[in-house]
Amino acid sequence: MSVTQLKVELPTQQSSNFGFLQNQLNELYIQATQAEKYASLDSQSSLAKMRLFIELACHELGKHFDLRPPVSGELAEKIKQLEASGHIEPWVIESMDRLRRYGNQSVHICQSFGHFVAQFKMSEDRIQDLLRDLHDIAKYLADKLLNMPTHTLPEWTPNASLELTETISLALSGDANASYSIAKHFLQKLREQKFADKDQRASWQMDVNYWSDKAIKQGCKQTYLLKAQSYADKVLTGASKDEIKALFKQATLHDQEGEALVKFGEYLVKVGEKRLALERFTQAAEKGNHKAISYLQSVSYKTDKAIYLELVAAGIEAGHPCSYTLDAFEKIKRVEQNPEDELALKALRSALIMAEAKKAPHIAFFQAYASFISEKTLNKTLNAEQRAQMMVDEFDDMPAELDIHYRMFNVLAESEKHLDTMNKLFDRAIQQTDDVSEHARIKSVLAIRAVEMLKQKELVKTPVPITKLLEEAANDGDANARSFINSAEGKAIMKRSAYGVSGRIGRKAGAEKAKDKKKRKAAKKARRR
Structure with missing residues (x-):
């Protein structure tokens, strides 16, 4: 070109x-x-x-x-x-x-x-x-x-x-950063798939190779990472796994902040070399790299509590925003064990204030839950609906590995809304407690909330049929479920002929009932023959 x-x-x-x-x-x-x-x-x-x-x-x-x-x-x-x-x-x-x-x-x-x-x-x-x-x-x-x-x-x-046109003459006169910038420009266009046809894509791939090779010759060390990542993501083609690894290794030789080590680790995970990947992430975390710290925290959360807590502390030292959130969660667990422990409450208040000051992600979720377990944790009072809404607003992007579902279900149980979110929480909430009476309470709360919603709309969804939730909760000793089943409203609900029972719980329309009746008659005739 x-x-x-x-x-x-x-x-x-x-x-x-x-x-x-x-x-x-x-x-x-x-x-x-x-x-x-x-x-x-x-x-x-x-x-x-x-x-x-x-x-x-x-x-x-x-x-x-x-x-x-x-x-x-x-x-x-x-x-x-x-x-x-x-x-x-x-x-x-x-x-x-x-x-x-x-x-x-x-x-x-x-x-x-x-x-x-x-x-x-x-x-x-x-x-x-x-x-x-x-x-x-x-x-x-x-x-x-x-x-x-x-x-x-x-x-x-x-x-x-x-x-960016200013970089052209700079690149041609020997400026390595300018050559790198041009290579990066064409790489971005390839990533965004802005090419009109295969020929243009091939032309841009040649441009990336030309300008990145030029940048390397001119001494731009960060170009090794650009090329390695391009091949790893298959934006550029033609390099073997060993060649890609060699490019990543070159990039790590000049990696002061752990960025190349993280990218190398991600590639190694992709190709199934998880042990080597863990080594690269560990090296990057030692340099204070935030992505590496997040990765290692997610890996160690369920497997090694001591290492996980060390990583949270290391993350705070490195200014890693997520670590402030995780630290607040650990302080919450301590207060849960004894809500009257003033030292634990003080530590939690400090952690929440620090996390908010650091603009830590999802801290509003844990502020709401902290308010639920003790009103002494925040300098403002939240009612049940405010707590529930704060947690729902943050829930979708929460890290999947955190055991927050049982805790969040308990908060939502005090509100009058959010049945859809409670449905999402149900399975994990059951898994996160071994107490059979708590299992019964969760089922009872969900079923009765669904019944209340039936009064407002024709169709309500639950992960398990309402009647089954109520039966299991009552059989496991939940007083609210037993009381509801014995009530006039509960007896009507338990008449399965009036309600769907396949996870979509709602009153059946007349046409649907007629179809069911027709199917039953046809089945009877078939058996008589």
């Missing part, structure tokens, strides 16, 4: 994630957009721009809140002054300080594999995480300074390098 053709292929401009700042906070917009632009070409420059953004933001916030004396001194001091004012949320202070630290590293020499170097390299995953932090701060500024509510502003979306 010629340079002219390449210029046509590459986009000249893409919209920035920070456009909402442009009209009234233009200087902040410029720094944020440049940080975004340089992210794929030069992470060092991108981090420096992020630091400038934070410094400008400190002055804008100081002016907005009319701080006296005005913010001044080194950037660390400016952030501390904002924190001391009490006007700025803790998560904003923490994010600003994190971007400050990385920005400082980008303008100082560092030691890499025994040598002092002026270049500061950062993995793509990490730089994208920092750009998300920058975007969150930008939205906070727009909310406070421009009266733009955060929920009205766009969410962060990964953006390719802006004005």
Whole structure:
């Protein structure tokens, strides 16, 4: 492909994630957009721009809140002054300080594999995480300074390098990062399947190979990972398993943050080499890689409690957001054993506050459950419906391995809604307790909730027929189920002829009853013959 053709292929401009700042906070917009632009070409420059953004933001916030004396001194001091004012949320202070630290590293020499170097390299995953932090701060500024509510502003979306055509001449003049960026561009188009036909796909595959090989020759070490992942995902073809593993091994030689080790581990899992995969994930976790920590936590949760708790602690030390959630869950289990243990309650309150400050995922789920087991755990009171709704809102994305289903069922049992979610929880809730009386209670609660729903609509679904749930619950000693069966309403429900019993429980329509009657008559005639 010629340079002219390449210029046509590459986009000249893409919209920035920070456009909402442009009209009234233009200087902040410029720094944020440049940080975004340089992210794929030069992470060092991108981090420096992020630091400038934070410094400008400190002055804008100081002016907005009319701080006296005005913010001044080194950037660390400016952030501390904002924190001391009490006007700025803790998560904003923490994010600003994190971007400050990385920005400082980008303008100082560092030691890499025994040598002092002026270049500061950062993995793509990490730089994208920092750009998300920058975007969150930008939205906070727009909310406070421009009266733009955060929920009205766009969410962060990964953006390719802006004005990517600038990279062409740089690549041809020997810039390794530019060659890498072009290879990445064509790889992305292949992943998104934007090719018109097989010929165009083959052409783009050749482009990826050409520019990635060029980047490697020019000294761009991160290209090994790009090529390895391309073959592993079958976006590029023609490499054997050993060749793919060799590319991953090359990538891990220059892997400071564990990104290549994680990708290598994922590939090894895919090809069935789980023992080697575990070694790679462990090495990545030792570097503080968040994906590796999550993987090892999920593996050890059911198999080795001691190692799991060590990984949760390691995750907190590495600033892994999910680990704050898991730590809160462990503190909840301790309070469950003795809800009056003040030390356990204090530890749980601290864990919940810290997790919320760290914007830990799904923490609202555990806040709701903590409120259920003890009102002393939160600084606000939640009623039964609020607790249930908070947990339902978070449930679909919860890690599957966590034993939360029995606990959540108990919370939903106190509400008057959410039958569909209770149906989803039923099997796992039964599995997560060995108490037969609890099994009976779960069945009784679900059946009676379904009966209540029958009063509002014609068809109700349950994982087991309502009549069977009630019978089993009553036989296992549940007083509510026995009382309900003996009631007039219960006796009507237990007349199976009036209700479906195959997991779809509801009154049968007249036409359906007539069909059933016809089938029974036909069966009788057949037997007589």
